[in-house]
Amino acid sequence: MIKGLALLMACLWSLISFSQVKFSSLQEVLDYADKNSVTARQAILQNAIASTDREITKSGILPKVSLYGLSEYYPVIATQVIPESIFGGPADKFQKVQFGLPFMFAAGAEVSMPVINLEKWAQLEKSKLQQTQIGWNQAAQIEALHIQLTQWYYQVLLSRAMIELNNENAKIVAQLMVVMQDRNKTGILNPSDYNRSRNLQLDVEAGGPGYAKLEVQAMNAIRSLMNVPDSVSLNISDSLNGFNWPMLSENTNIDKRPAWKEAIARVNVAEQAFTESKKSALPRLSFYGRYAYTWQIKEAQTVSYDASTLGLRLDYTLFNGWNIRNQQKKNKLLLESSRLEQERTKSVLTQQQKDWWNCYYTAFQTKNTLENKLQVARENIRIAGLNMKEGVMEFDEFYNIFLDYVRAKLNHLQNLSDGILNYVLISNNIQ
Numbered sequence: 001m002i003k004g005l006a007l008l009m010a011c012l013w014s015l016i017s018f019s020q021v022k023f024s025s026l027q028e029v030l031d032y033a034d035k036n037s038v039t040a041r042q043a044i045l046q047n048a049i050a051s052t053d054r055e056i057t058k059s060g061i062l063p064k065v066s067l068y069g070l071s072e073y074y075p076v077i078a079t080q081v082i083p084e085s086i087f088g089g090p091a092d093k094f095q096k097v098q099f100g101l102p103f104m105f106a107a108g109a110e111v112s113m114p115v116i117n118l119e120k121w122a123q124l125e126k127s128k129l130q131q132t133q134i135g136w137n138q139a140a141q142i143e144a145l146h147i148q149l150t151q152w153y154y155q156v157l158l159s160r161a162m163i164e165l166n167n168e169n170a171k172i173v174a175q176l177m178v179v180m181q182d183r184n185k186t187g188i189l190n191p192s193d194y195n196r197s198r199n200l201q202l203d204v205e206a207g208g209p210g211y212a213k214l215e216v217q218a219m220n221a222i223r224s225l226m227n228v229p230d231s232v233s234l235n236i237s238d239s240l241n242g243f244n245w246p247m248l249s250e251n252t253n254i255d256k257r258p259a260w261k262e263a264i265a266r267v268n269v270a271e272q273a274f275t276e277s278k279k280s281a282l283p284r285l286s287f288y289g290r291y292a293y294t295w296q297i298k299e300a301q302t303v304s305y306d307a308s309t310l311g312l313r314l315d316y317t318l319f320n321g322w323n324i325r326n327q328q329k330k331n332k333l334l335l336e337s338s339r340l341e342q343e344r345t346k347s348v349l350t351q352q353q354k355d356w357w358n359c360y361y362t363a364f365q366t367k368n369t370l371e372n373k374l375q376v377a378r379e380n381i382r383i384a385g386l387n388m389k390e391g392v393m394e395f396d397e398f399y400n401i402f403l404d405y406v407r408a409k410l411n412h413l414q415n416l417s418d419g420i421l422n423y424v425l426i427s428n429n430i431q
Helices: 004-018 026-036 037-061 119-184 191-226 258-279 323-392 395-429
Strands: 020-024 064-073 078-084 092-097 103-116 233-236 284-298 301-315
Touching: 020 026, 020 119, 026 037, 026 191, 037 119, 119 191, 119 233, 119 258, 119 323, 119 395, 191 233, 191 395, 258 323, 323 395
Parallel strands: 020 233
Antiparallel strands: 064 103, 078 092, 103 284, 284 301
């Protein structure tokens, strides 16, 4: 029984340890992040908190009903001097009258409700605007998360393309080494050229781990942003191939960007907060009602009675240590600050979109040239390989042609990656 249970646990652990999430496109990565990333989960919580805050503010303008109980003991009972004429005595005589008995118990209910309270109404409107602002803030954070994931995603694909290029280079250099070894055995090769060819082979071998390191770093960043557990392997099966280079026009309109809408909402909140601080100095009218049942006791004597009242209460603050004035001053400064932040946000977003378009336009203009250079370099390396086998080319010439080919391939891959990346950024965050 114990062995069977242990085997079952081992199987479960194996399934957990070797579970895998697979993605074949960037959109699948973004969809996963929208459900599982810490940023997305925090957005849900923040929106729920903002909604709750609004309900709390709304409760301030609703009726308030409370029950209370009271127990008191009067060591000295309150007294008052009244004319004896009330009891039939002379008008110029007075006597002391005590009010109540020393032990007092009371229970009752109270109700109150604002009738006119412009400050609380302004607070309710501000809480509504704050909820909108928080919603756009979370949307802006999700957009920033998408931008980071997009950049790291194409870094993964570029790193893989470079690894493939390095593997191709290794095959070319391996073929070169076969030729160089044959020449070295026959004694028709300068030993320094053989060593240089061997050194070139080692350089190519050393490049593989470097490109692999870039891929691992990018995958680690994606794992962290997506909140993928370490026990789950992450697999991306996409590539840089198949991009058709669409023509795009420059677009600097930021009206649809969440960060811009958040900046607008922040200004609206600051304006409402300033309005609220100005209304806090206005009179407040509220309705109130109270009912109480009271017992007063002294030894064996008990007196009980009830009382109730309904009324309106007017409150107006004449002076409170300049608190209202200073609050208005503070909110005015916060309003100015939010407007400056709105200007900064506009500048940053506009520059960001211009940079995306400029990078894409540059890559678009360069693509044909780089493709032609790559085609020429690929043909040259093919011819150079044949000439080396036939013994009609020296190492120096092959080495220069090989470096030209590697450079042309790297430039083409980098330009292709830049074009796809900036096209996706433009498409996902502007249109």
